[in-house]
Amino acid sequence: MxxxxxxxxxxxxxxxxxxxxxxxxxxxxxxxxxxxxxxxxxxxxxxxxxxxxxxxxxxxxxxPNPRMVLKPADFKCHESLKKTIRNFLNDPRKSVEVDHDFAAVVRSCATARRKDQDGTWITHEIMDAYTKLHDEGHAHSIAIVDHGQLIGGLYCVAFGGMVFGESMFSHQTDASKLALAALCAWCTEHAIAMIDCQQETAHLRSLGAAPLSREVFLNHLHNALKQTNIELPWTFNKEILSHWL
CATH class of the missing domain: 3.30.70.3550 (Leucyl/phenylalanyl-tRNA-protein transferase, N-terminal domain)
Structure with a gap:
């Protein structure tokens, strides 16, 4: 190097x-x-x-080149996930919590078991750095909660009109997909055209993500950073999932 x-x-x-x-x-x-x-x-x-x-x-x-991105409108909400969303919306004991306990979501992402991976890239230094970004209003968590228990979620970074997905975890079937579906619905409502997914995986592709050249991605980022209609704090709940029904 x-x-x-x-x-x-x-x-x-x-x-x-x-x-x-x-x-x-x-x-x-x-x-x-x-x-x-x-x-x-x-x-x-x-x-x-x-x-x-x-x-x-x-x-x-x-x-990286290419860059994996997910356009919120292209999120693949399959019939099985729609069924999960309906059940989730109809159960008062289940909720979506935004920025409620950022550190807990990051810790859960760090300790989640992942196929074909040993350990995690989410080090203690990473946790501290992203928590600082969260305190500054530029990192967010979406938690899926069932009977008061954290069962899935994700955290991301946001500047202007650009959202960067970081990591997801799931302790129950489709729990991380619920978090991503909520994020995509919120992005659609706020005219956010692209979520950065960083690197290509088969799982992300199955959800609608696709590779984009580095040049096109960086040019989009340059323009998205100028978007100013995103208010803080982020405030939405599980009802946003009805976007997909």
Whole structure:
């Protein structure tokens, strides 16, 4: 990684459009830092860059090409999920809670078992950094709750009219899909055209996500950051799921 920029606390990120792959042997990796410095995460997202690394590694900053994205209008709400939504809406003991306990959702994402993965990229440093973003109003959680128990959810990052999906978890069938369906419905209501999903997976593709070139993604991000109609705090409940029925 000799051509990769090592960033100090005040160093700017390289522009992914101008120097997209400084080391072709590691496509999408644009910079490295010893830690996540204050303010660095916010600057990164607004340039279409995100951290992804493991414990005992330096912080690796990525801008992949292509970029997996989900257009909220393209979310695939299959008949089985519609049935789950109907049952969910009709049960007063079940709820969607937005930004109620951000730390609990992140911890659940970090400890969720995932097929073909050992461990998690959600380190303690990641938890602390995203919690700080949450405190600043730029990171959000959507929790699916049943009888007072957290059974699924997701957390994401938002700047302007751009939402960046980070991680989901599910302790019951379709619980994470309920959270994503709620997010997509809310994004549709607020004219948010795209949710960043970062990297391609078969699961995301099954839900309607598709790859997009880095150039097109970054140009969309540049324009979406100017969108100002999103009010804080985020306030919606499970009734938003009726959008899909």
């Amino acid at each position: 000799s051509n990769i920029a090592w960033l100090g606390a005040q160093d700017p990120f390289p522009n992914p459009l101008l120097s997209p792959d400084p080391d072709p042997s590691v496509p999408g990796l644009v910079a490295v830092s010893e830690r996540i410095y204050p303010g660095q995460l916010s600057r990164a997202y607004q340039m279409g860059i995100f951290p992804w690394y493991s414990d005992n590694q330096p912080v690796l900053w990525w801008s």
